[in-house]
Amino acid sequence: MPTTPRSAYAHFCMLARTLERLGDRWALLVVRDLLTGPKRFTDLMDRLGGITPRTLTQRLRDLESDGLVLVDRKPGRREVWYRLTPAGDDLAPALEELSLWGLRHLAAPPAPGEATHPEHVLGGLRLVLDRARLDVGPASWVFRTLDHDDHYTISGRDGRWTLDEVAAPHPDVELLGTRRDLADYFATSPAARTAGRPGVRLQGSDKEIGRFLGAIAAFP
Structure with a gap:
């Protein structure tokens, strides 16, 4: 997959070579959002709050040139979809470790003006639960946003956890x-989550809400 780097450290080091291709601003965040599945340009713009269309176009071209992103163009279809190649998918463990490092050392409430997206928040929660192999029995939690109509489900079974961009029917808890x-x-x-937060509504039986709150106490 070697291509001509856009900036060179001139170090014979595989980390340096990786950064030559992924060190540009937004590049790793584009990969982050494609790790959850194929996306359209508008899907990426929605998740990458603050990026300009021009910059996103350039990053996608760079990642395609480096063999990390595949552009899915089909005749007769107006929409273009972007997906990761196997080499792009191989970045998942590295990005997970960076996310866990951030949760350990940088966790703080969102700053004023900082873009938020449920996929990023819930992706971190899923990662923490999965790494802990937290087994609370079969669990299904749905998260809906009232301002953007996002809907996600975190499911757990036997200590393994998944996140899907769909609202599962008959969840144990809905937030x-x-x-x-x-x-x-x-x-x-x-403790603050248990006491309740303005603007957030939990739906489910007292037993299931208690199980949910106990499980997410591991985050962050």
Whole structure:
């Protein structure tokens, strides 16, 4: 996959060579958002708050040139989809470790003006639960945003956890709020979550809500 780097460290080091291709601003975040599945340009713009269309176009071209992104263009279809190649998928463990490092050392509530998206918040929660192999029995939790109509499901079984961009039928617990409410909720302490947060509504039986709150106490 070697290509001509856009900037060179001139170090014979595989980390340096990796950074030559992924060190540009937004590049790793584009990969982050494609790790959850193929996306359209508009899907990426929605998740990458603050990026310009011109910059996103350039990053996608760079990643395609480096063999990390595949552009899916089909005759007769107006929409163009972007997906990771196997080499791009191979970045998943590295990005997971960077996310866990951030949760350990940089966790704080979202700053004013900081873009929030439920996929990023819930992706971190899923990662923490999965790494802990937390087994609370079969679990299904749905998260809905009231301002953007996002819907996600975190499911757990035998200590393994998944995140899907779909609302599962008959979840054990459903959490509703705006995107910002959701980010603020998971940025607070477990005690504050148990006490309840303005703007966030939990639906489910007392038993299932208690099980949910106990499980997410591991985050962050």
